[in-house]
Amino acid sequence: MSDPIYTPDNSTPAYQLRWSLALFPRAELPPADAWLAPLKQATETDGVRVLECHRRAADVWQFLLSTLPTVAPSQIIRSVKGRLQHLLQAAHPKAFRRNFSLTSLGDANRAAVEQYVSDQLGHHRTADPRIEARLAQYQLEFPDVDLSRPVFSDHGPYVVNLHLVIVHAERWRDLAYAHGMQPVYQFGYYIGTFGEYDMDAVRRVTGAGE
Numbered sequence: 689m690s691d692p693i694y695t696p697d698n699s700t701p702a703y704q705l706r707w708s709l710a711l712f713p714r715a716e717l718p719p720a721d722a723w724l725a726p727l728k729q730a731t732e733t734d735g736v737r738v739l740e741c742h743r744r745a746a747d748v749w750q751f752l753l754s755t756l757p758t759v760a761p762s763q764i765i766r767s768v769k770g771r772l773q774h775l776l777q778a779a780h781p782k783a784f785r786r787n788f789s790l791t792s793l794g795d796a797n798r799a800a801v802e803q804y805v806s807d808q809l810g811h812h813r814t815a816d817p818r819i820e821a822r823l824a825q826y827q828l829e830f831p832d833v834d835l836s837r838p839v840f841s842d843h844g845p846y847v848v849n850l851h852l853v854i855v856h857a858e859r860w861r862d863l864a865y866a867h868g869m870q871p872v873y874q875f876g877y878y879i880g881t882f883g884e885y886d887m888d889a890v891r892r893v894t895g896a897g898e
Contacts, residue, residue, distance in 0.1 A: 693871045700876040701757050706739075707881065708890065709751045710789040711769055714782060716746055723775045727768070730775075734767040735759040747785075752793075752890065757879055761790055761848050788844040793890055794851070794882035798835055801851055801882045836884055853878040 720741055728738045735756035742750050751768055759767075765788055776783045794801070808827070838845035854877045 694873065694875065696758075698875050702876065702878045703757050704794065704880045705755045705757065705759075706793045706887070707753045707755065707761075707764055708789075708791045708793055708883075709753055709764065709768055710744075711749050711751070711772075712747050712785040712787055713749065713780075714747075714785055715780065717743075717749065717776065717780070717783065723772065726775055727772050730771040731767045734763065734771075736764055736767040738768065761846055765790060786843045790844070791838075791847040791885075792849050792881035792883045793885060793887060794880050795887050796882055797886040797889075798849060798882055798884055800886070801849075802835070805851075847883055849882050851878075851880045851882055 720743070724738070724741060731738055735758055737754045738751055739754055740752040744750050753764060753768065755764060769784060769788065773780075773783050796804070806829075835849050836847070838847045840846075855874050856872055857874050
């Protein structure tokens with residue numbers, strides 16, 4: 689097997705990864721002013737940035753987060769929940785229930801992203817219909833896949849949707865295989881999260897929160 693052409697070391701990503709995390713305290717927690725600043729500082733070292741947090745009910749706290757591409761969804765939960773538990777340990781030795789909810793978010797919602805991807809051949813027309821016919825072979829559709837459906841772990845649901853974009857170095861509409869597996873793509877990519885709700889919907893909700 690040949691060595692990979694594109695690796696994390698030689699590729700520079702552009703990314704926008706945002707998440708909504710709900711945690712469920714066992715009892716009333718101190719106000720966020722008492723722990724939010726040190727929590728933000730602590731999670732930054734894990735590649736997790738706390739953008740906002742809101743108390744939705746006595747037993748529901750919601751966090752709006754952004755992350756680096758190297759951070760897996762399970763690491764997001766461990767970072768925020770574990771760091772916050774450490775900060776509250778003295779007064780609340782077991783501050784949280786084991787369950788949680790993690791959902792990916794983006795500037796566009798799932799329906800908009802799916803429509804954008806499905807229209808790609810129409811957006812990027814070529815002069816040669818043979819090229820368009822060849823590219824159409826590689827536009828795959830999976831009608832049985834529902835991206836709105838959560839995946840459940842033992843302790844909560846995940847809804848994790850990623851939009852990955854890779855670009856040819858010269859914007860050619862060719863495939864790497866046709867070039868003998870030469871590096872025809874740019875050494876970079878864009879990756880973003882999306883979900884059922886876009887960021888405007890999140891801002892409308894969080895703007896009414898505490």
